[in-house]
Amino acid sequence: MNSKVQVLTVAGNDCDGSAGMPADLHAFFISGVYGMGILTAAVAGNSYEISDQVLMPTEFIDHQFAALKKDFKIAATKTGMLGTSAVIKCFHRNFAPESFGKLVVDPVIITKHGNFLLDNEAYDDFVKLIIPMADVITPNAFEAQTLSGVEIESRESMMTSAKRLQELGAKNVIVKGKHENPTQEKVEDLVLKADGSYQWLSMPYVSTERLNGTGDVFSAVITAEIAKGNDLFTAAEIAKNVVYDSISKPIIVGHRHGPINLWNAHSK
Ligand SMILES: Nc1ncnc2c1ncn2[C@@H]1O[C@H](COP(=O)(O)OP(=O)(O)O)[C@@H](O)[C@H]1O
Numbered sequence: 001m002n003s004k005v006q007v008l009t010v011a012g013n014d015c016d017g018s019a020g021m022p023a024d025l026h027a028f029f030i031s032g033v034y035g036m037g038i039l040t041a042a043v044a045g046n047s048y049e050i051s052d053q054v055l056m057p058t059e060f061i062d063h064q065f066a067a068l069k070k071d072f073k074i075a076a077t078k079t080g081m082l083g084t085s086a087v088i089k090c091f092h093r094n095f096a097p098e099s100f101g102k103l104v105v106d107p108v109i110i111t112k113h114g115n116f117l118l119d120n121e122a123y124d125d126f127v128k129l130i131i132p133m134a135d136v137i138t139p140n141a142f143e144a145q146t147l148s149g150v151e152i153e154s155r156e157s158m159m160t161s162a163k164r165l166q167e168l169g170a171k172n173v174i175v176k177g178k179h180e181n182p183t184q185e186k187v188e189d190l191v192l193k194a195d196g197s198y199q200w201l202s203m204p205y206v207s208t209e210r211l212n213g214t215g216d217v218f219s220a221v222i223t224a225e226i227a228k229g230n231d232l233f234t235a236a237e238i239a240k241n242v243v244y245d246s247i248s249k250p251i252i253v254g255h256r257h258g259p260i261n262l263w264n265a266h267s268k
């Protein structure tokens with residue numbers, strides 16, 4: 001039963017396959033782990049926009065947790081789109097490390113193209129219930145800023161923001177750097193561990209619109225690598241390389257903000 005490392009994503013489906021659960025499952029596959037998915041929501045999306053979203057009934061999410069708990073040995077779990085207070089409370093009552101392993105929280109609040117995937121009313125419950133459960137939290141610069149109240153403008157502010165997230169209860173924090181300036185040379189992420197040790201991850205800035213799924217893949221690879229027993233610094237370094245390889249040689253799928261090229265990472 002346990003010949004393959006097993007991991008779980010609790011996330012929404014993006015119907016164009018570029019982000020959310022499909023991206024997580026692709027990332028699990030290239031990481032060599034067996035991936036499962038508890039569906040929380042679904043969005044109608046393409047490479048231009050997200051035009052609609054719907055949430056799963058929480059009783060059905062309960063049933064998905066119960067089904068997996070009975071049968072599998074899950075070493076690590078990641079969260080993606082939780083969407084509402086009801087889903088957050090449902091996750092909170094179902095998740096236990098004994099059954100679902102280490103927890104990586106990707107705070108899906110607003111997509112990089114401006115769609116809100118977390119209700120305003122759900123925000124306080126996310127902070128109160130989900131952040132303290134996180135072994136690792138992986139906010140992008142905007143989410144780190146929103147959650148910590150610290151404006152991200154330098155390495156120093158990324159560190160202050162990460163420490164603030166630890167005060168909110170997350171054990172280990174990865175603040176992903178900004179990548180909005182077309183003249184920037186590199187994108188730097190900060191990995192701050194529970195014991196205060198830290199590392200900077202730095203890769204060249206890639207100028208492309210084909211970035212759908214970068215955040216999902218980054219946190220999914222970290223989840224897979226932790227499940228395999230890797231240390232967080234190693235896991236984050238592998239994830240950073242996978243994302244870089246996936247965006248530096250784009251595939252042309254869809255017209256605009258297309259999916260990233262995981263094949264290029266897989267072939268390395
Ligand atoms: N244009 C880019 N060039 C290089 N690295 C990038 C670029 N965009 C994102 N990344 C990297 O991709 C990973 C995911 O970050 P990000 O896209 O900010 O997450 P999210 O999808 O949550 O907004 C991080 O390691 C980040 O540094």
Ligand SMILES: Cc1ncc(COP(=O)(O)OP(=O)(O)O)c(N)n1
Pocket residue numbers: 011012013014018019020021023041042043045080081108109110111112113117211212213214215216217
């Ligand atoms: C269902 C669903 N979940 C997550 C996303 C992705 O949102 P975003 O924060 O823009 O991150 P990445 O595309 O970089 O992973 C989505 N579109 N749909």
